[in-house]
Amino acid sequence: MKHVRKHIQELLLAAVDRCVADGLLAESLDQVPIEPVKRAEHGDFATTVALMLAKKAKMPPRKLAEAIRDRIQDDEGWIDHLEVAGPGFVNIRLARDVWYRGLGRIREAGRDWGLGEPKASPKFLIEFVSANPTGPLHVGHGRGAAVGDALGRILRRAGWQASSEYYLNDAGRQVRQLGQSVWVRALEILRDERPEQDPKGQKFSWLDVPAMPEDGYQADYVRDLARALLNEQGIAVLDMAPGEDLGPVAEMASHKMAEAIRGTLERFGVTFDFWVSERSLRRSGAIDRALDKLQADGLIYEKEGARWFRSSRFGDEKDRVVVRKDGEVTYFAADIAYHMDKYDRGFDQLIDVWGADHHGYVPRVKAVVEALGHSPDSFEPLLVQFVALKRGGEKVAMGKRSGNFVTVDDLMDEVGMAAMRYFFLERRHDSHIDFDLEVALSQDPTVNPAVYVQYGHARACGILRKAREELGLEVPSFDLDLVRHLDLPQEIEAIKQMLELPTLVEESAIARQPHRIVSYLSELSRLFQSYYTQTKSDPVLPPPSQREAGLESWDWDRTNARLTAVAALRDVFAICLDLLGLPAPERMASIETVDLDPSSAEQEE
RNA sequence: GCGCCUGUGGCUCAACGGAUAGAGCAGCGGCCUUCUAAGCCGCGGGUUGCAGGUUCGAUUCCUGCCAGGCGCGCCA
Numbered sequence: 001m002k003h004v005r006k007h008i009q010e011l012l013l014a015a016v017d018r019c020v021a022d023g024l025l026a027e028s029l030d031q032v033p034i035e036p037v038k039r040a041e042h043g044d045f046a047t048t049v050a051l052m053l054a055k056k057a058k059m060p061p062r063k064l065a066e067a068i069r070d071r072i073q074d075d076e077g078w079i080d081h082l083e084v085a086g087p088g089f090v091n092i093r094l095a096r097d098v099w100y101r102g103l104g105r106i107r108e109a110g111r112d113w114g115l116g117e118p119k120a121s122p123k124f125l126i127e128f129v130s131a132n133p134t135g136p137l138h139v140g141h142g143r144g145a146a147v148g149d150a151l152g153r154i155l156r157r158a159g160w161q162a163s164s165e166y167y168l169n170d171a172g173r174q175v176r177q178l179g180q181s182v183w184v185r186a187l188e189i190l191r192d193e194r195p196e197q198d199p200k201g202q203k204f205s206w207l208d209v210p211a212m213p214e215d216g217y218q219a220d221y222v223r224d225l226a227r228a229l230l231n232e233q234g235i236a237v238l239d240m241a242p243g244e245d246l247g248p249v250a251e252m253a254s255h256k257m258a259e260a261i262r263g264t265l266e267r268f269g270v271t272f273d274f275w276v277s278e279r280s281l282r283r284s285g286a287i288d289r290a291l292d293k294l295q296a297d298g299l300i301y302e303k304e305g306a307r308w309f310r311s312s313r314f315g316d317e318k319d320r321v322v323v324r325k326d327g328e329v330t331y332f333a334a335d336i337a338y339h340m341d342k343y344d345r346g347f348d349q350l351i352d353v354w355g356a357d358h359h360g361y362v363p364r365v366k367a368v369v370e371a372l373g374h375s376p377d378s379f380e381p382l383l384v385q386f387v388a389l390k391r392g393g394e395k396v397a398m399g400k401r402s403g404n405f406v407t408v409d410d411l412m413d414e415v416g417m418a419a420m421r422y423f424f425l426e427r428r429h430d431s432h433i434d435f436d437l438e439v440a441l442s443q444d445p446t447v448n449p450a451v452y453v454q455y456g457h458a459r460a461c462g463i464l465r466k467a468r469e470e471l472g473l474e475v476p477s478f479d480l481d482l483v484r485h486l487d488l489p490q491e492i493e494a495i496k497q498m499l500e501l502p503t504l505v506e507e508s509a510i511a512r513q514p515h516r517i518v519s520y521l522s523e524l525s526r527l528f529q530s531y532y533t534q535t536k537s538d539p540v541l542p543p544p545s546q547r548e549a550g551l552e553s554w555d556w557d558r559t560n561a562r563l564t565a566v567a568a569l570r571d572v573f574a575i576c577l578d579l580l581g582l583p584a585p586e587r588m589a590s591i592e593t594v595d596l597d598p599s600s601a602e603q604e605e
Numbered sequence: 606g607c608g609c610c611u612g613u614g615g616c617u618c619a620a621c622g623g624a625u626a627g628a629g630c631a632g633c634g635g636c637c638u639u640c641u642a643a644g645c646c647g648c649g650g651g652u653u654g655c656a657g658g659u660u661c662g663a664u665u666c667c668u669g670c671c672a673g674g675c676g677c678g679c680c681a
Contacts, residue, residue, distance in 0.1 A: 033621080035621070035623085037624090038620095038623095038624080038625095038627090039624075039625080042624075046623085046624085048622090048623060051623080051661065051662080054661070055661080060661095061661065085624075086623085086624045087623085087624075087661060087662070088661080089623080089624070132681065134681095169681065172680085172681065173680065174680075174681055175681095304679085305679090306679055307679095308679090317607085317608080317677080318677095321678090321679040322679095323679085324679040325679060326679080328679090330679065330680085330681090331680070331681050332681090355675095356609085356610065356674085356675060356676085357675055358675095358676085358681095359608085359609050359610075359675070359676060360608075360609080360675090360676045360677055361676090361681095362609085363608090383609080383610075383675095385610070385611080385674085385675090386674080386675085426617095426618080427617090427618065427619090428618090428619090430610060430611075431610085431611070431618075432610090432611070432673095432674070433617085434616090434617065434618095436617085436630095439617095439630080443643075445643055445644075446630095446642095446643080446644075447630080449629070449630095451643080452629095452643095455641090455643070455644090458641085458643095459640085459643095459644090462640065462641065464640095467640080470640090507621070510621095511621085515618095515619085516619095519619065519620095519628085522628080522629085523628080526628085526629095529644065529645075530644090530645060530646085532640080532641095532644075532645085533636090533639095533642080533644050533645040533646085534645065534646080535640095536637080536639050536640085536642095536644090536645085537639075539639065539640055540640060541640050542640095543638090543639055543640075544638095544639085545638065545639080566640095587641085588641075588643065
């Protein structure tokens with residue numbers, strides 16, 4: 001059986017062609033637009049094709065709609081009813097069997113439902129997080145991680161090849177700054193812990209311990225890194241001096257931070273296909289080669305002792321320095337080499353997930369892409385807006401300066417990865433979000449939608465488990481006659497929605513919008529939960545009271561039909577949860593009943 | 606000053622250029638002899654920031670204002 005949508009589109013296209021043959025239209029279309037209809041009385045699908053073509057045809061839209069309607073040939077009996085409505089819509093109501101057959105396709109596909117046709121190109125490389133290894137990930141990075149990871153999952157399900165990558169900025173000024181900070185802290189620890197002895201005597205005095213630089217890293221993890229340094233080097237740190245000597249310290253510290261970041265991301269359910277190190281990029285000579293190439297094309301010049309890239313030639317507002325006066329290459333120069341390398345490795349569609357504060361950086365990278373001879377459209381920066389934390393209604397103060405910025409690990413400790421990912425993905429990436437800790441912390445599905453959607457999956461599993469364990473019923477293999485017993489409106493609606501999954505996945509992938517999956521999942525969960533509660537007097541499985549009274553009169557066909565539908569729902573829930581990187585629990589852990597009344601807490605004291 | 610993003614019920618946000626702009630929270634009122642009430646049903650609530658334009662049709666596209674956020678380094 002063909003895709004429902006595609007089949008309807010083909011019928012409509014044939015009708016449009018007949019209009020052409022009959023001289024009503026000058027030319028046909030590649031594709032006829034159809035969309036699911038919002039209001040039930042309008043049927044299942046509607047096409048606006050008559051509205052679009054009315055002008056060209058020099059006909060009133062409704063007239064043209066009628067002409068198209070009259071030329072639809074539905075030999076296989078898919079369509080139940082056609083009507084022209086409103087300004088010129090052709091509304092289409094499908095025969096019930098279309099949905100029943102559709103359910104068969106879903107069951108047949110199982111966990112593969114929604115997989116798109118494999119697409120050979122373009123090959124995507126999604127770069128995300130890429131936080132400097134100078135400190136732990138904060139909440140903003142968490143959102144980027146959730147978005148980048150989900151986008152990769154969605155693209156892959158839609159049929160594309162998509163790899164994920166973390167670019168490690170483990171070279172440059174900030175990493176040196178980290179090394180410096182760690183070294184200073186290490187000296188302070190030595191001084192504070194054994195002030196009575198000055199181990200190097202005249203060669204070194206505690207008075208020589210330098211002050212922490214103004215823009216140094218002050219937070220607590222620097223102290224941990226300093227301890228690690230002391231464990232490795234002991235008092236040899238006393239012999240080090242700012243400058244080249246601190247290279248190994250910076251390297252050690254950034255390496256340790258990178259490992260910590262990797263650990264955080266793993267906890268968060270995010271693993272990368274590739275980690276690319278800026279340091280190794282520098283050491284490999286890739287930057288020189290990249291600059292040479294641009295130089296050969298006349299796109300690099302010298303001015304005031306520095307070397308500049310002519311990004312203004314490609315729409316940037318000014319040229320940018322790639323080699324500083326002091327001879328060091330800039331971060332931008334490394335990024336040129338890095339993006340060139342991405343193309344060289346065979347990727348032809350680059351998605352970079354950046355914090356919104358990097359938007360000013362976009363034109364110069366676009367310029368690089370163009371200078372390298374690639375389409376500017378092959379580079380897509382995805383700017384992720386900031387996350388504001390709230391507790392109840394109150395904003396939680398964040399800021400690196402105050403030192404109390406919230407890390408991904410902190411937040412995971414408090415609310416768990418599932419809630420974080422859900423709320424990071426719930427909104428479009430370009431909208432600011434308020435993350436309410438109070439909501440995220442709740443285990444109550446009526447309060448916390450992240451729990452609610454997982455509960456939908458758990459509930460479907462619960463029914464199937466109960467059927468198996470208590471009644472010995474397995475999910476029956478698909479049988480068209482059997483599923484015709486599904487006649488409740490919610491049952492038909494659920495099948496319709498499940499049939500939309502492939503379209504949804506593809507649209508979500510093309511639009512780079514994971515939040516559409518969240519909306520869909522949330523809506524389908526609501527439908528299922530509502531169905532579940534509303535059919536309590538007429539449940540899928542015979543209730544205990546019925547079992548005692550005897551099961552001779554029980555409608556087993558109906559039960560089996562519903563088990564088929566529930567199994568399909570379970571799969572669709574699991575697929576969507578997986579696309580978002582959320583766990584799909586088979587049962588919900590029982591909630592701890594916490595007494596939130598403060599007066600009773602006092603009584604316990 | 607220039608550039609990017611965002612303005613939609615009390616709050617947080619949806620809506621390939623489509624029909625009467627939808628959800629969730631919060632508020633109010635109901636529903637358990639039951640596969641998890643860890644749930645469901647109903648009600649009220651809107652000049653889609655403002656003004657123009659394009660279109661058969663604009664929350665969506667264009668222009669100008671207003672408001673908020675963020676950028677505008679030989680930092681990364």
